[in-house]
Amino acid sequence: MLTRSRRPRRPPLQALLALGAGLLFAGLLGVAPAAAATAEPAPSASAPAEGTGFSVGGTIANGDEPVEGAEILVEGDGFSEVATTDDEGVWRVQVPAQGSYTSTLDVDTLPEGVEPRDPDNVMRTSNLNTTPNANVLFPMGESTIQGTSIWDTVLTRLIYGINFGLMLALAAIGISLIFGTTGLNNFAHGELLTFGALISFFLTAVLGWSIWAAIAVTLVASAAFGWFHDAAIFKPLRRRRVGLVQAMIVTIGLSIVLRYVFLMIFGGRTEFIQTGFNQVVPIGPANLQASSLISMGISVVVLAAVALFLTKTRIGKATRAVSDNAALAAASGIDVDRIIRIVWVLGATLTGLSGILYGVFRGVSWIMGFQILLLLFAAVTLGGLGSAFGALVGAIIIGLVTELSTLWLPADLRFATALIILILILLLRPQGILGRRERIG
Amino acid sequence: MDFLFVLNNALGVALSPTTAAYALAAIGIGVHFGYAGLLNFGQAGFMAIGAYAFGITTLTLGFPFPLAFLSAVVASVVFALILGIPTLRLRADYLAIVTIASAEIVRYIVSTTGLSDVTGGASGLSAFAGSFQAMNPLPSGSYGFGPWTYSRAEFWVFLWGWGLVAIATVVVWLLMRSPWGRVVKGIREDEDAVRSLGKNVYAYKMQALVLGGVFGSLAGVIFILPRAIQPTNYATTLTFFTWTILLLGGAATVFGPIIGSMIFWVLLVLTEGVIGGLVRADIITFISTTQAGQIRFVLLGLALILLVVFRPQGIFGNKKELSFNV
Amino acid sequence: MSEPTVVTHPLVVGPVGPGCKKVDPIVIADGVVRRFGGNTAVHVDHVEVPRGKITALIGPNGAGKTTFFNLLTGFDKPNEGDWSFNGQNLGNVPAFKVARRGMVRTFQLTKSLGRLTVLQNMLLGATKQPGENVFTALFKPLWKSREEEITTRADDLLARFKLDAKREDYAASLSGGQRKLLEMARALMSEPELVMLDEPMAGVNPALTQSLLGHIKELKNDGTSVLFVEHDMHMVRHISDWVIVMAEGKVVAEGPPETVMDDQAVIDAYLGAHHDTDLGDMIEQKSVAERARRVEAKEASLADD
Ligand SMILES: Nc1ncnc2c1ncn2[C@@H]1O[C@H](COP(=O)(O)OP(=O)(O)OP(=O)(O)O)[C@@H](O)[C@H]1O
Numbered sequence A: 001m002l003t004r005s006r007r008p009r010r011p012p013l014q015a016l017l018a019l020g021a022g023l024l025f026a027g028l029l030g031v032a033p034a035a036a037a038t039a040e041p042a043p044s045a046s047a048p049a050e051g052t053g054f055s056v057g058g059t060i061a062n063g064d065e066p067v068e069g070a071e072i073l074v075e076g077d078g079f080s081e082v083a084t085t086d087d088e089g090v091w092r093v094q095v096p097a098q099g100s101y102t103s104t105l106d107v108d109t110l111p112e113g114v115e116p117r118d119p120d121n122v123m124r125t126s127n128l129n130t131t132p133n134a135n136v137l138f139p140m141g142e143s144t145i146q147g148t149s150i151w152d153t154v155l156t157r158l159i160y161g162i163n164f165g166l167m168l169a170l171a172a173i174g175i176s177l178i179f180g181t182t183g184l185n186n187f188a189h190g191e192l193l194t195f196g197a198l199i200s201f202f203l204t205a206v207l208g209w210s211i212w213a214a215i216a217v218t219l220v221a222s223a224a225f226g227w228f229h230d231a232a233i234f235k236p237l238r239r240r241r242v243g244l245v246q247a248m249i250v251t252i253g254l255s256i257v258l259r260y261v262f263l264m265i266f267g268g269r270t271e272f273i274q275t276g277f278n279q280v281v282p283i284g285p286a287n288l289q290a291s292s293l294i295s296m297g298i299s300v301v302v303l304a305a306v307a308l309f310l311t312k313t314r315i316g317k318a319t320r321a322v323s324d325n326a327a328l329a330a331a332s333g334i335d336v337d338r339i340i341r342i343v344w345v346l347g348a349t350l351t352g353l354s355g356i357l358y359g360v361f362r363g364v365s366w367i368m369g370f371q372i373l374l375l376l377f378a379a380v381t382l383g384g385l386g387s388a389f390g391a392l393v394g395a396i397i398i399g400l401v402t403e404l405s406t407l408w409l410p411a412d413l414r415f416a417t418a419l420i421i422l423i424l425i426l427l428l429r430p431q432g433i434l435g436r437r438e439r440i441g
Numbered sequence B: 001m002d003f004l005f006v007l008n009n010a011l012g013v014a015l016s017p018t019t020a021a022y023a024l025a026a027i028g029i030g031v032h033f034g035y036a037g038l039l040n041f042g043q044a045g046f047m048a049i050g051a052y053a054f055g056i057t058t059l060t061l062g063f064p065f066p067l068a069f070l071s072a073v074v075a076s077v078v079f080a081l082i083l084g085i086p087t088l089r090l091r092a093d094y095l096a097i098v099t100i101a102s103a104e105i106v107r108y109i110v111s112t113t114g115l116s117d118v119t120g121g122a123s124g125l126s127a128f129a130g131s132f133q134a135m136n137p138l139p140s141g142s143y144g145f146g147p148w149t150y151s152r153a154e155f156w157v158f159l160w161g162w163g164l165v166a167i168a169t170v171v172v173w174l175l176m177r178s179p180w181g182r183v184v185k186g187i188r189e190d191e192d193a194v195r196s197l198g199k200n201v202y203a204y205k206m207q208a209l210v211l212g213g214v215f216g217s218l219a220g221v222i223f224i225l226p227r228a229i230q231p232t233n234y235a236t237t238l239t240f241f242t243w244t245i246l247l248l249g250g251a252a253t254v255f256g257p258i259i260g261s262m263i264f265w266v267l268l269v270l271t272e273g274v275i276g277g278l279v280r281a282d283i284i285t286f287i288s289t290t291q292a293g294q295i296r297f298v299l300l301g302l303a304l305i306l307l308v309v310f311r312p313q314g315i316f317g318n319k320k321e322l323s324f325n326v
Numbered sequence C: 001m002s003e004p005t006v007v008t009h010p011l012v013v014g015p016v017g018p019g020c021k022k023v024d025p026i027v028i029a030d031g032v033v034r035r036f037g038g039n040t041a042v043h044v045d046h047v048e049v050p051r052g053k054i055t056a057l058i059g060p061n062g063a064g065k066t067t068f069f070n071l072l073t074g075f076d077k078p079n080e081g082d083w084s085f086n087g088q089n090l091g092n093v094p095a096f097k098v099a100r101r102g103m104v105r106t107f108q109l110t111k112s113l114g115r116l117t118v119l120q121n122m123l124l125g126a127t128k129q130p131g132e133n134v135f136t137a138l139f140k141p142l143w144k145s146r147e148e149e150i151t152t153r154a155d156d157l158l159a160r161f162k163l164d165a166k167r168e169d170y171a172a173s174l175s176g177g178q179r180k181l182l183e184m185a186r187a188l189m190s191e192p193e194l195v196m197l198d199e200p201m202a203g204v205n206p207a208l209t210q211s212l213l214g215h216i217k218e219l220k221n222d223g224t225s226v227l228f229v230e231h232d233m234h235m236v237r238h239i240s241d242w243v244i245v246m247a248e249g250k251v252v253a254e255g256p257p258e259t260v261m262d263d264q265a266v267i268d269a270y271l272g273a274h275h276d277t278d279l280g281d282m283i284e285q286k287s288v289a290e291r292a293r294r295v296e297a298k299e300a301s302l303a304d305d
């Protein structure tokens, strides 16, 4: 999925704004919280049809080239009409009523050199009993899966999976460290990731900085943001002896606040951070972007540095001591509040970096962090709550599962698969892979 | 700007079936969290299960309303069991993450294109309320007065929505004053202690999960009766809003969820109307009308934070019986 | 055991010694082992608890007493071993069923249910309340009369434990010692056959301790068996009929209190070099040392990766 989404897809800004305004108007009529949820980028749903309210349509593209002038015959229940694709490859037919309709692609109308992926099967049936607007797919060109052997595909997915897993690991370790030292499940952690991505996008795309300078400044900004979280919110809460469940709900509120602030500033669009490293590097059968390799390199180096920090330095050891038993650590002379402050700063910095990488490969949007939050929690839970190394292992597993599952399952179910794996593993090992059981009595 | 119009809207929404649906969902997590201490962050999943079970049995299987309604209940019971078996033995914070994950799994599955024949995929389902409205015994005409004027069809949904809320409230009240409620509240405090007294903690947690889940599922049905099923509605945000409602009213209170839902909706509509109005009237100039809609959610998040920190028992909660572990 | 002489006792079949057979045992444990990582917390080859008597389980901090309690009552699962209560095997029996069979425990770290009143805490301890079923709960007439019975019993116990004035207060408002009392009273609500008390007297003032000792003896007179963990040797000496000593997970000695307390093995194991040190200090030292050990173990395992 990485190569595909790598290419900037710019949804028409006005359309998004119009959609937003429409939703807000709907809010006035009393559906707003639901509408807020719908403001998350919806998969390219068919535009509501005018007229009868029922329609069949779709988009035909050869790779990324829209196919213009292809004809599709739509039939059903005495109705028949031919649709032609426009210059964006889009076609749609209004049909009179609910029911079952067949769409047949006329192969002769395809331009020279464009062929259906499966030329023997160009007829599709859609059922309009459950939905007013059906989308019909006619894939063109050689299927990427058929062209290469299964092992090549597996290898490609494996590499993407590891890359994604490493990216997740950076942010997951942040969550894990914070949970370990404070016991807090931070539902606003995703917003730290969005923050990093937004800053870096602003520096590169708006100010035109080089990616390296942008990364450096973003990391500093993320660190400051983490410091601010602790200094302005969580330390005062600890002072007030606010319970953990309460604090967790505070993070839910914080997540809502930050997300909508991001939305107000950035709008509903999705943009990509440009790195300039677009060379293709073949590694075996997998064609990787140079940026993917650099990203993996950065992740590995940073993760190794974090591991060294936690195991070798005084502060790192103190951090683990606080995770183990904060009261005891305090009694043995460790300044727990200082350690927690350091953990917030470190966690936010790592998460900001993860946000930059995510913004390069999967795009920057106001909701990105929230969308990825669950995968982060899944990674941390899988590894065992509070264990930094567990978070790393869990993140790699989640990364691999999301990518490898697309070999067998539809791509739009890959996050679901990762979450199902989470539940299955917890069935077998309720304390997570590297977690410890709690003491009773 | 027309303040009367805004006020009228805000008052109208206080009794809308959507408000009833949210109240019902909040009563559900009230049972889960307020009484049994279960951190269910997957209420949106239960609502989706209810809505889709209702929609699919109506459209694909052609069930009449009572059967489709029953299907929603059965589906949520089954979902609660599937969810509960692996998670109820887990530590509370694991439960939070697993429930939120399960709700997302539901959402991914109902929106996947592979199943769009049944679920409608990303575009969802619509036109399933026919059988429900066909049962409507009310004579045609309009009902209510002032901001609360409803057409015959709307009033039928209104009656069902608030009727279910009333039933759920009575059931919860009866249960929570009983020894069953005592066991469940004991589990909220310390499940090992309750276990040591010979109570089957797992079974009680499961019962609480099922009960609150059924309320969530019915909330899902009420929510969709006046509109279409949109899979994007069932994102985590929905769960968070029901939590906000619960905490607003007070987690372990009988009327908290209802009052919470009314306040939540009135405030949302009021702030939208007022801020939007001020922007349109060029009194506030530094934001656009779109942003005026978004700023409500910023305020909502802030309200949630302040509420939880400074008034954790909610507006009606008992000061001593705080809704959180201290 | 350096003495070759054979000692006998009316409670015991054969010679007295660690793991000896009892005339009428209520609990029998065999080969019960519980490991935490590399640390074997409990390794009991054989032990029997006599019926109708007061048995003390003593041993230094970290000896495995609480862990052994957890295992017997189903709150933790052993790596190996069997045990039975009243002749019924309890392996894999969940904790709540163990309690229902008449073996009820308290916890070392009190578990009072803070946002329930003292009375509600007590009522939770009762059995056979039909209103605890979710369906019957809806109809008050079905459970009202039982509720009245158990309320009477609860009031009675509360009075005995000097908690009657606190009846309507939230348990969270009780002092540490009062919570211990409440937990003990609550455990007695179900009239168990065996009560297992994990340090019942820790934090209870001396005057009340005396009256509690009286209650425990009364329990025995009613035919209830008692197994309790205690660090206060005076109390152990005063009320127990039998003493079992654990050290480093094993049963190292047992016998009647007069003889066990003077056993050299016990003095070595229990009091050791810290004969005169304050118990509080010992706990502190133990946990610091244990912590250091854990961090080292962790580092070792990290180095392996
Ligand atoms: N959940 C656990 N995980 C790891 N180690 C544990 C756990 N529970 C107990 N232990 C270890 O098992 C050993 C026995 O502990 P236990 O609590 O049974 O001691 P105890 O005899 O009750 O001591 P005390 O008199 O201080 O209460 C200790 O070394 C303890 O650290």
Ligand SMILES: [Mg+2]
Residues within 6 Å of the ligand: C065, C066, C067, C108
């Ligand atoms: Mg102990």
